[in-house]
Every structure is written in C-alpha cells, then in structure tokens.
Amino acid sequence: MNDETNILNEIQLDALGELLNIGMGAAAASLSTMVKQEVLLTVPVIRIVHQSKVPTQLDEVPPENVCGVKQTFNGDFSGDALLLFSETKSLSLVQAVLGDSIPLEELGEMEEEAITEIGNIILNACLSSLANIFNEHLDSEIPQYLHEDLGELFSTDSNDDSFVLLLRMSFNIAEQDITGYVTFIMDLESITKISAQINKMLGL
Amino acid sequence: MPINKQKDLDLDINYRNVFDACGFGIIILDQYSRLLYWNNWVSKYSNYSLEKYIGEHIEIIFPILDQTRLLNSIDDALHYRLPSTISHKLNPQPLPLFKSKDCALEHSIRVVPLKHTDNVFHCMIEISDVSASVKRENRLRNILKKSIAP
Numbered sequence: 001m002n003d004e005t006n007i008l009n010e011i012q013l014d015a016l017g018e019l020l021n022i023g024m025g026a027a028a029a030s031l032s033t034m035v036k037q038e039v040l041l042t043v044p045v046i047r048i049v050h051q052s053k054v055p056t057q058l059d060e061v062p063p064e065n066v067c068g069v070k071q072t073f074n075g076d077f078s079g080d081a082l083l084l085f086s087e088t089k090s091l092s093l094v095q096a097v098l099g100d101s102i103p104l105e106e107l108g109e110m111e112e113e114a115i116t117e118i119g120n121i122i123l124n125a126c127l128s129s130l131a132n133i134f135n136e137h138l139d140s141e142i143p144q145y146l147h148e149d150l151g152e153l154f155s156t157d158s159n160d161d162s163f164v165l166l167l168r169m170s171f172n173i174a175e176q177d178i179t180g181y182v183t184f185i186m187d188l189e190s191i192t193k194i195s196a197q198i199n200k201m202l203g204l
Numbered sequence: 205m206p207i208n209k210q211k212d213l214d215l216d217i218n219y220r221n222v223f224d225a226c227g228f229g230i231i232i233l234d235q236y237s238r239l240l241y242w243n244n245w246v247s248k249y250s251n252y253s254l255e256k257y258i259g260e261h262i263e264i265i266f267p268i269l270d271q272t273r274l275l276n277s278i279d280d281a282l283h284y285r286l287p288s289t290i291s292h293k294l295n296p297q298p299l300p301l302f303k304s305k306d307c308a309l310e311h312s313i314r315v316v317p318l319k320h321t322d323n324v325f326h327c328m329i330e331i332s333d334v335s336a337s338v339k340r341e342n343r344l345r346n347i348l349k350k351s352i353a354p
Contacts, residue, residue, distance in 0.1 A: 009326050034273055053271035071287075098293055110334070110343040113312060124286045132285060142287045142314060 007048050007163065009189050012198045016133075017046045020167065027121050031173075035097050040172040041122070051162040051185060053156040058089075058181055059080035060066075063087060064165075067147045068180075069119025073127055075138035079162075081127060081154035082146075082153075083119040085180045090115065096173040116145045122169070126182055134199050154185075161188050229301075229311075229331030235282055235324050237262050246331070249309050251303040267297060274298045274329075277315040281327035285317040292334045298333065310335045 008016070024041040031039040049057055058143065062087035071081045085093060094111055097118065122145040131138045146153075165184040170177060186194075223230050223243040232243040239257050247254055257265045262278065271274045274297055277288035290313040291299055301309040312334050319325040 017343055030273060030276055033271070108344075110291070110293050110341055113289065113291040117289045117291040117294055120287075120289045124280055124284070124288065127286060128280070128284045135284045139317075140286050142316065143289050 003028065006170045007188075008195050008198070011204075013046050013048075015198050016044055016165075016194075017167075018063075019129045019133060020046070020126055023125035024169075027125035030121050031097075032142065034063055035173070037113045037174055038172075040162070040170075044170055045168040047166050048191065049164050049166055050156075051082075051154050051164050052156045054164050054166065054183060055150045057087075057166060058150070062076075063150055065117065065147065066090075066150050066153065067139070068145075069116050069123065070144045070146055071123045071140045071142075073138045073140040076136050077130070077138075077186060077193050079184055079186035079190055081123045081140075082185070083122050083180055084150075084183065085178070087147075089178050089180060092176055092178050093118065093171065093173070094197060095132075096176045096178065112145045116143050119143055119145075122182065126167075127176075130184075130194070132196070133201060144187045163188060163191050165191070165194075173190070176183050228333065229329070231329040231331070232318070233262055233264075233278065233282070233327050233329070235320070235326060237278055237282065239265060240326065249303070250299070258291075268300055269298075272298065274313065274315070277313075278327055278329070280315040281315050282325055285325055286314045287291070287317065290315065291314075292338065301331070301334075309333060310338050 020043050026041060028039045028041040031041070033114060047057075065087050066084045067087055067090035067119060068082055073081055089096035094115065098111065098114060123143065124140075127138050127140055135159075140164040154164075162185055165186065169182055171182045212274040220241075223241070226243055226245060229243065229249070231246055231327055232240045234240050238259055238261055239254075241258070245250075249310045252265065262267050263275065273277055273288075277290060279286055280286040288292070290311055292312040295313075297308055298313055299311065300309055311331050313332075314330045316328045316330065317330050322327045327345070
C-alpha cells in the first residue's frame with residue numbers, strides 16, 4: 001500500500017480546496033434560490049486517505065449507516081464521487097431544506113429524490129471545478145441515491161490501490177450546521193494526474 | 205434475415221416513432237439550447253405544437269424558466285457534460301405542464317448530456333409524471349398521522 005501522505009502535499013491540497021470552494025459558492029447560490037433561504041457551503045478540511053481508512057476518518061464515532069448520493073465519472077481521471085451524511089445528519093438536512101420532520105424509515109421516493117438533487121448540485125460543482133483544473137471535460141453518470149453500511153461502502157481487497165480525496169463539508173441552512181462528506185474514490189493513476197496538473201497550475 | 209449489425213438496427217428503427225410512443229416526456233435541445241425535438245407526450249401536456257416552436261430557444265418557448273434550476277442544469281449538460289436530477293419536492297412545477305385547464309401535472313426531471321460530435325453536446329430533458337407517487341405518499345403519511353394521533 002502506498003503512503004497517502006506523499007501523494008498530494010499541503011500546498012497542493014490548499015490550492016485544490018480554494019478551487020472547490022469557488023465551485024461551492026455557485027452550488028450554494030443555486031440551493032439558496034431553490035429553498036428560498038440562505039445556504040452557506042464551505043469545504044474546511046480536505047485530505048487524501050486510502051479507501052479502507054475512510055470510515056475511521058469521518059467522525060470521532062463513525063456512523064454505521066450513511067445516506068448520500070453517488071455519481072460515477074470518467075475522463076482524464078475517473079472514479080466515483082459521493083456525498084455522504086450520517087443518517088441523523090441526512091434527516092437534519094431534509095428538515096432544514098423541506099421543513100419536514102420525517103423518520104428515516106419513512107423517507108419516501110420524493111424525499112430521496114430531493115436528497116439526490118441536493119447531492120447532484122454539490123457533486124456537479126465539485127466535478128466542474130476538477131474539470132476546470134484540467135481544462136477538460138468529465139463525463140458523469142446520472143446521480144444515484146444510496147443508503148448503505150459505511151464499512152461495506154468502502155470495503156477493499158488487499159490489492160486495492162484506490163485512494164479517496166476526502167472533503168469535509170459544512171452546510172449552514174436555517175440556522176443549522178450540518179456536516180457532510182464529499183469523497184472521490186480514484187485509483188493512484190488518477191490522483192497522480194491531479195497532482196501533476198495542480199503543479200502545472202501553480203507553476204511548480 | 206438475421207440482424208447482426210448496429211447499422212442495420214439504426215436503419216430499421218424509427219426512433220421518432222419510439223419517442224412518440226413513450227409514456228414520459230422527452231425534449232432534445234441543441235448546443236445553443238434551441239429546440240430540436242419533443243415527443244407527443246410534451247405536446248399533449250404543454251398544449252404547444254412541436255412544429256411551431258422547433259428551432260426556438262427553450263427560454264423563449266417557456267419564459268417561466270428564467271434563472272431557474274432547470275436552466276442551470278441545461279447549461280451544466282451542454283457546457284460541462286454533467287447530468288442533473290430536478291426533484292418535485294424542491295422544484296414543484298419547473299415546466300408549465302397541465303393535465304387539464306385547472307390541474308397542473310406534477311413532474312420531476314432529469315437532464316442528460318447527449319454526445320452529438322466529438323466537441324458538441326446536445327441535451328435531453330426527460331420528464332416523469334410523479335402525480336401518482338405524490339398522491340400515494342400523502343395518503344400514506346395521513347394514515348400514519350391518524351394512527352399515531354392520541
């Protein structure tokens with residue numbers, strides 16, 4: 001297994017964070033118009049970890065099950081983009097955005113579709129920011145709603161060399177702070193390409 | 205005669221007839237957001253004829269779209285090749301579609317980029333009638349509320 005600390009250094013991660021935060025501004029504006037209240041989105045923490053270590057990096061006590069949205073993308077670099085919330089946080093999000101107080105087991109397809117749309121807006125903002133770094137396009141599949149066991153979602157076999165670009169996201173909606181995570185699962189080759197491209201952008 | 209080549213299939217299927225037979229809406233826009241085609245389903249529920257609006261910019265056809273999520277999604281599909289889901293909960297009536305004069309058609313939308321040539325993308329707007337789902341979920345929620353009421 002490669003040592004994740006060597007793949008992207010602090011300067012590169014800061015540059016990537018800046019770019020993604022610009023994309024978040026556009027996503028927040030889009031969400032604010034839709035839900036008719038101010039939405040603030042920021043990416044305060046960004047790091048690279050091996051896929052198998054993701055569950056332990058999410059919260060002090062990792063949630064057993066997560067809700068979220070997944071978009072598979074292909075292009076100069078490929079992988080899966082996921083926006084994840086713990087079950088509790090996803091309910092806070094539904095409540096803040098839709099004003100509904102619904103237990104998770106009663107989320108109907110209409111609420112799931114609304115969560116899918118919110119995830120889609122955020123993941124598209126991230127994917128277009130990443131595409132801008134490359135000055136190329138990324139092709140993405142239609143977003144999918146997921147409600148899964150966290151361990152299974154990031155389970156790997158011993159030869160798996162997939163890394164995860166992990167972004168902690170902070171949502172501020174209706175005076176509530178809701179934390180979610182954006183994860184880009186990519187192979188080493190894709191991450192190395194991103195690293196080279198950020199260096200080019202920074203003139204390094 | 206056996207059909208084993210993609211070329212044969214392309215020639216043998218009249219895609220316009222297939223789209224017109226679909227039980228959901230399909231709108232195809234070119235790279236400048238101009239209408240190339242919509243199917244019979246869209247004509248029926250918008251009460252607009254395809255022939256009248258073909259070649260028009262989508263915002264001219266539906267002025268209601270100005271600065272909406274749907275318009276942003278079309279832009280994402282045409283310029284960034286990114287697909288979008290537009291939910292009924294967050295966007296109750298993105299398009300002016302009606303079942304009857306006084307009854308709006310509740311719908312949700314997917315916007316998908318379509319490769320036209322190497323560098324040019326069109327987009328497809330796929331519209332689903334969600335009236336039955338909305339009705340069913342409201343009914344179930346009401347039953348649940350009554351059952352837990354003291």
